[in-house]
Amino acid sequence: MQNKNVLAYILLVFATLFWSGNFIVGKAASIYEIPPFSLNFYRWLFAGLILLPFTYKEIINNLDYIKSRIKIFILLGFTSITIFNSIVYYSLYHTQVISGVLMISTIPVWIIFISSFLNIEKTNIFQLSGVGLSLIGVIFIITKADLNLILNLDFNKGDLTMVVAMFAWAVYSAFLKKDKLKISQIALLEMVIVTGLILLIPIFLIEMSLGNKIQFGKPFYLTLMYVVLFPGLASFFFWIKGIGIIGANRAGIFLHLMPIFGAVMAMLIFREKFMFYHILGAFFIILGITLSNKKTKIS
Numbered sequence: 001m002q003n004k005n006v007l008a009y010i011l012l013v014f015a016t017l018f019w020s021g022n023f024i025v026g027k028a029a030s031i032y033e034i035p036p037f038s039l040n041f042y043r044w045l046f047a048g049l050i051l052l053p054f055t056y057k058e059i060i061n062n063l064d065y066i067k068s069r070i071k072i073f074i075l076l077g078f079t080s081i082t083i084f085n086s087i088v089y090y091s092l093y094h095t096q097v098i099s100g101v102l103m104i105s106t107i108p109v110w111i112i113f114i115s116s117f118l119n120i121e122k123t124n125i126f127q128l129s130g131v132g133l134s135l136i137g138v139i140f141i142i143t144k145a146d147l148n149l150i151l152n153l154d155f156n157k158g159d160l161t162m163v164v165a166m167f168a169w170a171v172y173s174a175f176l177k178k179d180k181l182k183i184s185q186i187a188l189l190e191m192v193i194v195t196g197l198i199l200l201i202p203i204f205l206i207e208m209s210l211g212n213k214i215q216f217g218k219p220f221y222l223t224l225m226y227v228v229l230f231p232g233l234a235s236f237f238f239w240i241k242g243i244g245i246i247g248a249n250r251a252g253i254f255l256h257l258m259p260i261f262g263a264v265m266a267m268l269i270f271r272e273k274f275m276f277y278h279i280l281g282a283f284f285i286i287l288g289i290t291l292s293n294k295k296t297k298i299s
Helices: 002-031 036-061 063-068 070-091 097-104 107-117 125-143 147-152 157-178 185-209 218-246 248-269 276-292
Strands: none
Touching (some): 002 070, 036 218, 070 097, 097 157, 097 276, 107 276, 248 276
16 A cells, blocks of 8 residues: 555656646747747647547547537636647746746635635635635736836736636636546546647637747757657646545645746756745745635635
C-alpha cells in the first residue's frame, strides 16, 4: 500500500510539473512568435488523433448517449479547449509566467464560487471568505499594487485575459463535477477535444487570415511535441492514475505545486523576478486557498 502511495505521489508531482512546464513552453512560443490559437489548435488536433485508436469503439458504442448529452460536451469543450488553453497561450504573449501561474493557482477557489452560484454544491463562510481573499490576491497581481494603474485603468492585457482563462476552467470543472457523464475518462477527454477543436476552427482561421501563420521549423516542432505529449496526455493519465490510488481530495493538494514549479522555472529560464506585488498576491491567494478548504457548512 505504501509503495502504491509513493507511486501516486511521483505521478502527481510529474503531472503538475508538466502542467507548469506548459506555461514555460507557452512563454517560449511567444518569443518564437508561434501564434497562440494555432499552437493550441495543433496541440489538441494531434492529442485527439493519438487518443482516437483507444477511444473510437467506446464513442461509437455510446453514440446515442453522447448525442443526448451533446450540450454538456459542447460546454466542456468550449470552456476548456477553445477558451482556457488558447487564452493561456495568448496571455503569455503579454504577461509574466509568474503572474500567470499565481492567478491560475486560484482556480480551485473559483470552482467553489461557481459551484455555489450555480447551486451545484453547497458552500460555507470559510470558503466564501477564501474566494474574497483570493480575489484580492489576483487584484494585487493585475494592478501590480500600483494605485496609478487602477486610477488610469492601465492594466496588462495578458493579466486581464488570464482572468478569462481562470474563470473558463472553473466553469468547466464545476459542470464536470455536476454532470456525472457515463463514459470513461479517456473517452470523455476525446469528446471534449473534438467539440473544443470544432469551436476553435473559426478562431484558428481568423488568426491565420490576419497574417499570424506558423513558421514550421525546429522551435514549433519541439514546442508542439512537448505540449501534446506532456501537459496534453501524460499529465492527464498521471493525474487519473494518482487519483485512483489516493483519491481526488488528497491529489488536489498537489495542484498547489504548480505556482512553485512555474515560478522557479520562470526565474531560472527567463530571469523573471518575483516582485513585491507577487508576494502580496501570493500571500492572499495562499490564505484564500487555505480558508476555502474548511468544511464547516452554513446552517
